[in-house]
Amino acid sequence: MAEMINRQILFAKRPEGMPDESCFKIVKGQVPKLQSGQILIHSEYISVDPYMRGRMSQRKSYSAGYELNEVITGGVVGRVIESRADAFRNGDYVVGTLGWSEYSVIDGKDVRKVDKEIAPVSTALGILGMPGLTAYFGFLEIGKPKEGETVVISAAAGAVGSVVGQIAKIKGCRAVGIAGSDEKVDYLKNDLNFDEAINYKKNNELEMAIQKACPNGVDVYFDNVGGQISDAVLMQLNNNARISVCGQIALYNAKEQPIGPRIQPLILTHTALMQGFLVRNFSDHYDEAIKALSLWYREGKIKNKESVLTGFEKLPLAFIGLFKGENIGKQLVKVE
Numbered sequence: 001m002a003e004m005i006n007r008q009i010l011f012a013k014r015p016e017g018m019p020d021e022s023c024f025k026i027v028k029g030q031v032p033k034l035q036s037g038q039i040l041i042h043s044e045y046i047s048v049d050p051y052m053r054g055r056m057s058q059r060k061s062y063s064a065g066y067e068l069n070e071v072i073t074g075g076v077v078g079r080v081i082e083s084r085a086d087a088f089r090n091g092d093y094v095v096g097t098l099g100w101s102e103y104s105v106i107d108g109k110d111v112r113k114v115d116k117e118i119a120p121v122s123t124a125l126g127i128l129g130m131p132g133l134t135a136y137f138g139f140l141e142i143g144k145p146k147e148g149e150t151v152v153i154s155a156a157a158g159a160v161g162s163v164v165g166q167i168a169k170i171k172g173c174r175a176v177g178i179a180g181s182d183e184k185v186d187y188l189k190n191d192l193n194f195d196e197a198i199n200y201k202k203n204n205e206l207e208m209a210i211q212k213a214c215p216n217g218v219d220v221y222f223d224n225v226g227g228q229i230s231d232a233v234l235m236q237l238n239n240n241a242r243i244s245v246c247g248q249i250a251l252y253n254a255k256e257q258p259i260g261p262r263i264q265p266l267i268l269t270h271t272a273l274m275q276g277f278l279v280r281n282f283s284d285h286y287d288e289a290i291k292a293l294s295l296w297y298r299e300g301k302i303k304n305k306e307s308v309l310t311g312f313e314k315l316p317l318a319f320i321g322l323f324k325g326e327n328i329g330k331q332l333v334k335v336e
């Protein structure tokens with residue numbers, strides 16, 4: 001095979017506060033030769049995810065930090081274009097945690113195959129991938145929703161939140177979403193059938209807006225955001241409420257962690273349960289969740305929505321856009 005030029009994106013600078021494009025650097029190199037057991041893939045879709053912000057900081061976290069000048073890694077769906085591994089053929093689609101590279105030479109064991117008959121292959125990074133699994137386990141295992149209960153979701157129009165709200169509807173709950181634009185509010189109410197949605201950027205009286213949207217109080221809060229949005233939701237808790245702490249994106253770029261209200265009295269007096277989780281805590285059960293999510297997708301009960309930027313070099317912009325609320329549904333980059 002003729003020598004192929006590969007573009008890769010390195011982690012160039014640790015962000016202080018909001019990341020910008022100077023944190024990334026595109027370099028060109030050659031694609032290494034395949035060894036036995038390896039496959040060469042062309043990246044078709046690359047995922048940008050908020051947790052990657054944590055990997056850019058030197059603070060201790062649950063995922064290993066990125067080293068400066070190393071290739072950034074994240075979720076990638078790729079097409080096999082050459083194989084020296086028995087289990088893979090040219091044209092197969094795979095998903096795994098790989099480099100931000102146009103091409104990757106990898107061991108077959110580092111990826112799993114994606115069945116393109118079930119859904120578009122990009123969903124392996126969204127509703128049928130890590131965000132879908134996060135929604136499934138964080139909501140069902142920690143939120144423990146019951147029919148008729150009220151569920152509030154922050155970052156509701158994003159990759160995880162939009163799936164949580166749709167599962168809430170499947171389970172017969174009242175779904176109330178909080179999101180950052182009128183377009184997102186319309187999407188939640190009209191496309192995803194949420195019962196209510198609130199644009200937090202337009203609501204100075206967020207607590208009152210939540211109270212109005214949740215006349216029977218809040219039984220489950222799926223927290224993607226933290227900060228002042230969560231402070232406002234927690235004021236509306238019902239007795240025995242469950243709070244599933246999935247993410248705290250409002251704080252990821254904070255240079256100093258703000259002190260919020262002391263919430264323990266609320267938790268105590270409402271005998272509420274608040275639990276953080278990492279999706280990988282449930283890795284033994286991924287297959288059953290993918291099965292359930294695929295079925296709901298085929299039945300039209302879970303819709304897929306993606307925001308896609310085209311062009312490998314758009315990865316930094318797509319990533320930064322997560323912190324500006326530019327995406328609806330799962331943010332991806334399509335590599336040409």
Ligand SMILES: NC(=O)c1ccc[n+]([C@@H]2O[C@H](COP(=O)([O-])OP(=O)(O)OC[C@H]3O[C@@H](n4cnc5c(N)ncnc54)[C@H](OP(=O)(O)O)[C@@H]3O)[C@@H](O)[C@H]2O)c1
Pocket residue numbers: 049050051130131134155156157158159160161178179180181184224225229245246247248249250251277278279280322323324325326327328329330331
């Ligand atoms: N625990 C786990 O295992 C796990 C796994 C995956 C994801 N997560 C977490 O789940 C959350 C959602 O992830 P995702 O992949 O679905 O991302 P996403 O919701 O698709 O994208 C991020 C969204 O967060 C909102 N946002 C950004 N900055 C904000 C701020 N300062 N205040 C309030 N909202 C803000 C924006 O929507 P608006 O326009 O609505 O502001 C943005 O579109 C993140 O916190 C992520 O870290 C956790």
